[in-house]
Amino acid sequence: MEKPTLPKGTRDFGPAQMAKRQFIFNNIRSVFQKYGFQPLETPAMENLSTLTGKYGEEGDQLLFKILNSGDFLKDADKTNLETGNWKLVTGDISEKGLRYDLTVPFARYVVMNRHEITFPFKRYQIQPVWRADRPQKGRYREFYQCDADVVGTDSLICEAEIILMIKEVFKGLGIQDYTIKINHRAILSSLAEICQGGNETSLFVAIDKLDKIGEEKVKEELRNRGFADANLTEVFEILNFKGTTIEKIEFITKKFANSEAGKKGINDLTQVLQILKDFNATEEHVEFDIALARGLSYYTGCIFEVKINNVAIGSVSGGGRYDNLTGVFDPNDKKSGVGFSFGVDRLYDAMEELNLFPQEAQISSKVLIAHFDADSKKYGLRILQQLRAQGIASEIYPDAVKIQKQLDYANKKTDSVCNCNRFGRSEKRSPYLKEYENR
């Protein structure tokens, strides 16, 4: 009989990992709720008509598709089967797929329930998503996303609150050295305006790689795509400007004095910073980064990205404003929204590297009752019931085995151990038990 294995790119989370993951999830969830976001869960399976075409052609290939139940070949086109045209056959034999992200299911939910929803609608969603990507270090085929979005308002208070929520989550997790990069899609557009003729998307895609491949390679890529050297010089003069956020804003205010897009972007960013002040919050950790592009083309306003400093892990959170969440399902119903997401797997890895998980995050019994004969076992059960009545997670070793084995179990699993001897006295006491006995 073959040893069972896990599908590649998937993972089990045993007790120790679960405890740490729940520590992260609980932290994020409680911040979301404190800021007025309410939970939503959508099914793992969506109709392929809901998912297809939303993530580009590459995304469509990465969707996990579910085989129709029963005789799935019945309605399949015979010619396609014979010629091995698997792309066309897919549509015949599969009508459902696994959730690829949380944004599209959220948009579908909003469209389907728009008459019941009170707008602005603040929802958070913490669920796994699945992508048939090639697995590699830090990239999985099943992973969790933690999204929070406000839809139905264009108030910049939402952007400021995203910054506050990121700060609060990081404080709760104990992460101290991090940077919240912020930029605005319209500022990127006015960069593109400089390069008359150059394709806007090509510019953003190239700029997005600046961190990874460096200025020279980005320039090369853009030159190959028809960008003029003179324009690139001006673009990089702006991208390379160093200074505080205020200095950067002053600099580009002059540069973009004649750009409507530029003025809009600068005005939004200035307002977000002002709202932060009104909140009595500081700009600490916040950095205006003109080079922040975030490849996704659906952002239309502010964009965010968070990096933990001095840890070799990509961005752990990101998001932005979009003007058209629901338009893909209903062109007459375009709702503006703004949202962001935490990448739990990366947060987990960063916290492990920084040794930030507190001991208390462990989910384990506080007391194990050991016993060495029938009487002490019986006495132990009564104590156990009382400990649990006080809300103290505790257990009794279920079998009559040597004390050493029971203590080994305790050492591996619990914080402390209490050995009940036949006279009903505890020889080795847990602080919890003491506290209980003093009541």
Added chain:
Amino acid sequence: MEKPTLPKGTRDFGPAQMAKRQFIFNNIRSVFQKYGFQPLETPAMENLSTLTGKYGEEGDQLLFKILNSGDFLKDADKTNLETGNWKLVTGDISEKGLRYDLTVPFARYVVMNRHEITFPFKRYQIQPVWRADRPQKGRYREFYQCDADVVGTDSLICEAEIILMIKEVFKGLGIQDYTIKINHRAILSSLAEICQGGNETSLFVAIDKLDKIGEEKVKEELRNRGFADANLTEVFEILNFKGTTIEKIEFITKKFANSEAGKKGINDLTQVLQILKDFNATEEHVEFDIALARGLSYYTGCIFEVKINNVAIGSVSGGGRYDNLTGVFDPNDKKSGVGFSFGVDRLYDAMEELNLFPQEAQISSKVLIAHFDADSKKYGLRILQQLRAQGIASEIYPDAVKIQKQLDYANKKTDSVCNCNRFGRSEKRSPYLKEYENR
């Protein structure tokens, strides 16, 4: 553009339902943890080799299968494709399926990690499962299971603790009128011994329907399967015996005096009841039911089933002891275990019917700050920051709209409302805000 829909048998859970579901989950989770169970999560996808053959032929048909990525037709047998032999084609084009329950993935986890696990291993698992069943009222294609199992011990303390956990969960949920039915596989076996020649499984399957189709139809079914009338009379004399648990035990002790299986079953049950006493717990809600069969053939010891009385909903929890969890993956490694599961969807429906969800279960802001000009909005932000610093879930209406609209939003979403006028005084106060101001 077509309106998006949900795949049949699946559901969205909006904020109101999520809050109620989280109330149930949190309750179950905290009881599991208090009894020393630790969390486990396994991937949604398992290899089909892990899942197939574990749930019977019918179960195999109900597995959701995932289409291989890329050109899945490449390695498919041409003849099977041409003759439309979909069952054989399935194996060629799909190697992964969605989790059908939590027990098989748990067994796989135990076998794969046996050298790292400290036994006895107490794990709980709260995750969705998927079944390609025909959807109907109360039956979904995606639903959650909440399992707790102890593996690696045959101590009857575990059985007693299952009863205690069920009682504690129901207390936390506010469910008062319910019955925990308990029986033992060996007692069912000694019932079968009475019917020499009759097939044991047929007997259990028929008895399992007693509640639904009544005594006469069960007898008819068994007669058709070759059971003798004289034997059936004796079996039903036992099944129909009325009395307290003690009286029932006395009655079958005499009846099964010559059955080794019967003696084992009676002895186990008696011990479980004695352990409950040692725990200082009562037998309240517990009922020994000789007719409780639970169709599943893998149980070998005590079996449980919980029904909420006076609610037209099937059992909301069930479980039992099995001697061979891991044997399906490794015949040399048979571990005894005992476990049980809560059916969250049924608990939810029952609690709705009994109107048991507390108001506090709602996940929503406690304060909404309304505003009617720039100054009051600015003042509101400062208050908001302070409220949140005190851990009070609160929000500000993001847009400058009429007060009426803000209050409507508040009425629909939050518990209370605070209207900050330009002089910074609250006109309508929430108890939370008052409490805050008094600090």
